[in-house]
Amino acid sequence: MTSNDADSSSMAALKLTDDQPKAEGAAPSTKPAKKAKEPKDQKAAVKSKADKPSQQAKKKMGEPELIGITVGKNEDLSEWYQQTILKGDLLEFTDVPGCYIYQPGSYRIWEFIQEFFNARIRKMGVKNCYFPLFISEANLQREKDHIEGFAAEVAWVTKGGKTKLEKRLAVRPTSETAMYGFYSKKIRSHRDLPLKLNQWNNVVRWEFKHPMPFIRSREFLWQEGHTAHMTEEEAGIEVRQILDHYASIYEDLLAVPVVKGKKTVNEQFPGAHYTTTVEGYIPAVGRGIQAATSHCLGQHFAKMFDIQVENPNQEVKEGEKREKLYVWQNSWGFTTRSIGIMILIHGDDKGLIIPPRVADIQVAIVPVGVNAKTTDADREKLYDDIKNIAATLEEKRVRVECDFREGYSPGYKFNDWEMKGVPLRIEFGPKDSAKSEITFSRRDQEGKGTMSLSDIGTGIPKLLETIQSDMFKKASDEYAEHRKQITEWKDFVPNLNQKNVVVVPHCATGECEDEIKKDSSGQVEGQEVDVRAPSMGAKSLCIPDEQPEEIKEGTHCINPKCSLASVDVMKLMPRKTI
Template sequence: MMADQTAGTAGEGDVAASKSGQTSNSVQKPKAQKAAQKKTDAPKQGAGKKKMEGAALIGIDVAKEDDFSEWYQQVILKGGMIEFSDVPGCYIFLEETMNIWENIRTFFTTRIAAMGVKSCYFPMFITEDALNREKEHLEGFAAEVAWVDRGGKTKLQKPLAIRPTSETAMYDYYSKRIRSHRDLPLKLNQWNNVVRWEFKHPQPFLRSREFLWQEGHTAHLRKAQAEEEVMQILDHYAAIYEDLLAVPMVKGRKTKNEQFAGADYTTTVEGFIPATGRGIQGGTSHCLGQNFAKMFNIVVEDPDAERKEGQQSEKVHVWQNSWGFTTRSIGVMIMIHSDNKGLVLPPRISETQVIIVPVGITAKTTPEAEKQLYKEIDALVEVLKDAQVWGERVRVQVDDGKESPGYKFNKWELKGCPLRLEFGPKDSEKHQVTYSRRDKPGEKGTIQISELEAQIPEILQTIQKELLAKASEEYASHRKTITSWSDFVPALNAKNVCIIPHCLEGDCEDQIKELSKGNVEGQEVDEKAPSMGAKSLCIPFEQDVYKGLTVGETKCLNPQCEKKAEKWVMFGRSY
């Protein structure tokens, strides 16, 4: 369903790129963690745990702008999002990660339930015969399929594939379930894990061998019904990013080269990572047409067809969709919002929205005074629990550990808690709290206790809104309309994605990818990505915002192409 680790149900990685044959047998770990492991004879697991406890004390020790890859891995490790496992390319999702994923799941499930989508679960194993039934589909995943050929000590007569996606696993059932037009529409969704044995360099959240996602599979009587749903789902995906994760997206349609194998067409939401200047696919919704229905013989009688006496009703193949959204989204959010102090989490998805840190307790503070201060803090918690934001109670926690306030400040900055409240004897005297927003380090303000219930939700909503606004402005500033080939590679090197007039021909896309690589004579390409050419990201739905293309007159930007441009297409280096 996803052609990328987010694409409908085709995948956790760029399928074409995975065929490069490059393998990675070791897990990429931050330099600090590697060094620690070299200095100890303890078992790997123990050494890793010991190092992480120490690493949390020093925070992030590399700047985002200096070494983005190392920065990213330190942020997700020290921020408590993931840990490495003993299996390369597979990661342990810790509590904050799963909390975010559950928030996404609740948000999305509510919306698709309103569309009539029901929950289901299909086995993770697929027979080779089932996988081979749709040749074009299999070719898109062949290099990534993981196989099981033993059960205990017994060799299986036929190996079983671990699902890379579930079209072939589910559609045999659909052919049995759907017997009449009255059985339509059939709309099923499952939340599960899939395995795609990536050969490219694994990267937590973005490109892993096992990941979590939802995959929806629906069947409809008419094409128009299927196409309407494709766009509804795409809107929901954009809402997850923008409303929950505060991440802007561009909605569009994939080109033929990039669409899901076996689909009529693929729609997509495309994001952007400013630090690297690369585009990233956020989620895809595919109109499969009747391709799989013909393969699996999913047919019904046409209720609208005229039937002559003595003749059977006309049979029609159903129209199908598939759509998927993955844990890659969490990595995208982290890359965009987080900074050199650690994670920056949007309030709407953060497990702890407000952390209260007691301050001003010294060696001279009497036990009675300390007890009274904590009693007042407990009262603050009760006030905040009565506050409502986004239809839920404010999620508040008190850090009553014995560490110093400064240590706690750094810890919660590292963990990305959106709002910190400080409360000590001086605050108590003034009937106020001091607050600090995680998205604006160093800025502080005060709130009267009598105003807490009203102001805290407003501040959380403001943080959420401003995170999206900042990211949207940055994305917009890095989408460059390019009408001259000489400007194309320089724009890519300046960390932009490019909107160009394009003929929509697959061969032309391939040429552009080659021409924008670093191995082309005369081209100067970013030294950190010397061999990466630009590929098409999507055909944006909003074509009218770009000026200067006249269909049938404007030439395709590719200097080696003689065809006329059909659409503005967004190209870029990508994950």
């Protein structure tokens, strides 16, 4: 099964300069990050305020310093990304390069994805299971084409304690070869079909390029589904059902738009009959990214592992045996790469922006207006009111956190929750209490609003859904704006240089695909490739399911060296996938 993290291309524009955390990421409380340069007018404004510190500022002298995101997303995407995931408490580095700690903030997102997907595949008759982490070398080597796709990334165990193993063991890069021996034993009759198993596990692919947390790592989390069917038609129906579920995870949970389609022969999973995919787009770098894949494996693995049944539809005479038929198999996988895609698309210069449906904390309530003159009784009453607000929201299944931390100013708390991407922040103080209302701030927008206390039970859940839909619309509009349909080669490279994903007519032959990749990587017929572009050239993402409405008869392949008509095939062709 293809992993979303297994794309062999590296992403130069997002390359982390060092796999280990930088000082400000590893220990922000002990070694502050270097501040980004400020415009002169901004420096002057800051200096002016600093010349006359207010009484309130003096009280904050002993307050812990909040170290926010110190670099803009468009200024240095790599550094921004690293700071965002570390300071947003999503992930932490370890002493093993490419292997990371998933903190509760990110693991909760993964749990929401699990819950969403499990509910849907169980309706399809899929059952969860677990297979061993280790695969024997003999088993892994049974399928030549398959293992060649992973050979360079397989991690091997050669010793057990102090004893050298007689036969080394592979740490699973995927589980086809680990599972299909069991399928051969389990499937004895057509009555045993379909067999539908899924496992949530970790896999290891010893990526030697620059690891990028969530996006490309040596160990990552995923689900891998493996199913066996009687016919190609049954297998094909499931492939598309799963692809629809993957698209729903991105669009309905993560607020990330994707394009569904089919991989070209050059890009499909090794050993597959065909591969379907959902493809995203990262505006910050203008490149596509493989988001998830669902494969029809055909009968290839069934023949390799001797998974066959008697033909139930064959009419036979007494004493005759029915012919044996190989089953049709599928495999499909979705990984924690999805979290990285979500971060890259929605995050801003302040840090994370988490869609409400996958946010561990949807609403943070911050007390305001509390100062040295506030009596204990007034403070206690205010806190009780905030707890009542939280209780009202929790009854409506809103995930709420009351921020009663002592020694931190409201401003510190505001920045902290913004950096962590909490969708909605509520401010509540004596003035709000007197008006019987709350003040709120949406993370995805600037500005503040108010809402009556009597309305929060219905108003806040509705507002969270509005935030979810607005985030998806914003990302969808940006993707659509950068998806350009072109038919002439002269427009190909210029559109790529403008950070667009281009939709082009194509003959769907591997030779033309290779030529386009080669010819878009350098000087071609007066077209100069952007000097910041990778040398590998354009790479196809997919043949989209939704084809352009009008393709003129006789439209030729985008490759000027090709004389074939496009046969109504259009491809998304980014400069390079992530």
